[in-house]
Amino acid sequence: MTTRRPPEDERRVALRQERTALAWDRTGLGLMVAGGLFVRAAGPPYTDVRHAPGVAAMVVGGALIVLAYRRYGRLRRSATPESGGSAGMVAAVGAVTVVFSFAALLLILVRG
Amino acid sequence: MTRAFRANGGTRNLTTRTPTKMGPLVLGRRWWSLTPRRDVGHDPDYRFSFANERTFLAWIRTALALVGGGLVVAQLLPDLSPGWARQALGALLVFLGLALAATSVVRWARNEDAMRNDLPLPPPKLPVFMAVGVGVVSAVAVFLLVFGGAR
Numbered sequence: 001m002t003t004r005r006p007p008e009d010e011r012r013v014a015l016r017q018e019r020t021a022l023a024w025d026r027t028g029l030g031l032m033v034a035g036g037l038f039v040r041a042a043g044p045p046y047t048d049v050r051h052a053p054g055v056a057a058m059v060v061g062g063a064l065i066v067l068a069y070r071r072y073g074r075l076r077r078s079a080t081p082e083s084g085g086s087a088g089m090v091a092a093v094g095a096v097t098v099v100f101s102f103a104a105l106l107l108i109l110v111r112g
Numbered sequence: 113m114t115r116a117f118r119a120n121g122g123t124r125n126l127t128t129r130t131p132t133k134m135g136p137l138v139l140g141r142r143w144w145s146l147t148p149r150r151d152v153g154h155d156p157d158y159r160f161s162f163a164n165e166r167t168f169l170a171w172i173r174t175a176l177a178l179v180g181g182g183l184v185v186a187q188l189l190p191d192l193s194p195g196w197a198r199q200a201l202g203a204l205l206v207f208l209g210l211a212l213a214a215t216s217v218v219r220w221a222r223n224e225d226a227m228r229n230d231l232p233l234p235p236p237k238l239p240v241f242m243a244v245g246v247g248v249v250s251a252v253a254v255f256l257l258v259f260g261g262a263r
Contacts, residue, residue, distance in 0.1 A: 020162045023169040030176040037183045086165055087147040087224075094217035095143055097172055101179045101210035108186045108202045 017075045024068030027093065031061030031100075038104055042111070053103035060096050064089075146221045153228030164223045171216035171238060178209030193260035201253055208245040215241065 035057030042050050067089065186202025215238060222234045 016159060016162055020166055023166045027169045027173050027176075030173045030180075034176045034180045034183075037180045041183045041187045086161075090165065090168055090220055091143060091147050091217065093169075093172060094213060094220075097175055097179075097213040098210060098217075101175065101206060101213055104179050104183055105203060105206045105210060108182065108199055108206060 014076070017072060021068050021072035024071075024089075025065050028061040028064035028068065031064065031093075031096070032058045033061075034100065034104075035059075035061060038100070038107065041104075042107060050107070053100055053107075057096065057100045060093075064093065143217075146217060148221055148224040148228055153225075153230070156224070156227035160227055161224070164220060164227070167223075168216055168220035171219070172213060174242070175209040175213035175216065178212065179206050182206035182209065192256050197256045197260055201249065201256070204249050204252065208242075208249065211245075212238070212242065 035054040038054030038057065039046065039051050042048070042054060071086075071089075182202040182205030184202075185205060186199055189198050189201070192198050192201075219234075219236075219238055225231075226233050
């Protein structure tokens with residue numbers, strides 16, 4: 001039995017979507033690792049409120065991976081790949097990274 | 113208040129309200145106004161949108177690596193002379209990451225805006241900024257190690 005070979009363009013689109021989803025995944029993982037480093041740098045006790053930026057970065061990183069997976073699934077099912085629909089995610093990730101970086105800067109300057 | 117948004121020569125006016133005070137809501141609105149308007153120009157080819165998005169994400173990951181590196185330097189490096197040098201190095205790296213993260217969003221928005229309006233992409237300044245920033249941090253680190261020394 002032979003299976004239908006998908007057109008060249010279809011495969012390129014699929015691989016492109018996969019690369020983009022992986023880029024989001026790596027960014028999510030990066031946020032999680034940076035959040036972990038923040039918590040480690042803030043030191044014990046780990047229930048303290050000063051760990052909030054680190055914990056938040058880890059949570060956002062995890063959420064990003066889930067959202068990227070859902071978006072990838074939506075794009076794969078879509079007949080016409082969406083364009084420019086990620087403005088919200090881009091703005092959110094940018095804002096989270098800026099706020100997190102600022103918190104890290106404060107942590108180093110205040111705590112050393 | 114009218115703010116000019118430039119995309120390599122192309123100028124667009126974005127009308128925003130003058131904020132009375134700098135609350136989180138105002139900051140959020142300002143941040144959101146950086147994202148490209150979808151009512152001007154046309155939707156760019158999705159391949160270019162994806163490529164722009166992946167480039168933005170690569171810059172964000174670079175920023176996160178710098179912030180993570182700064183935290184590690186401030187925490188794990190042996191004490192340098194003078195005593196504040198370790199913190200200063202860490203803070204420099206984190207500041208570089210902070211600036212990179214903020215700039216990469218603007219860069220993504222300008223690229224998207226240029227593509228929507230069929231304009232050439234704005235000249236890339238981030239690689240130069242990154243090279244100069246990391247170069248300065250490296251020079252400071254070498255200077256501190258050679259003339260200060262680890263304690």
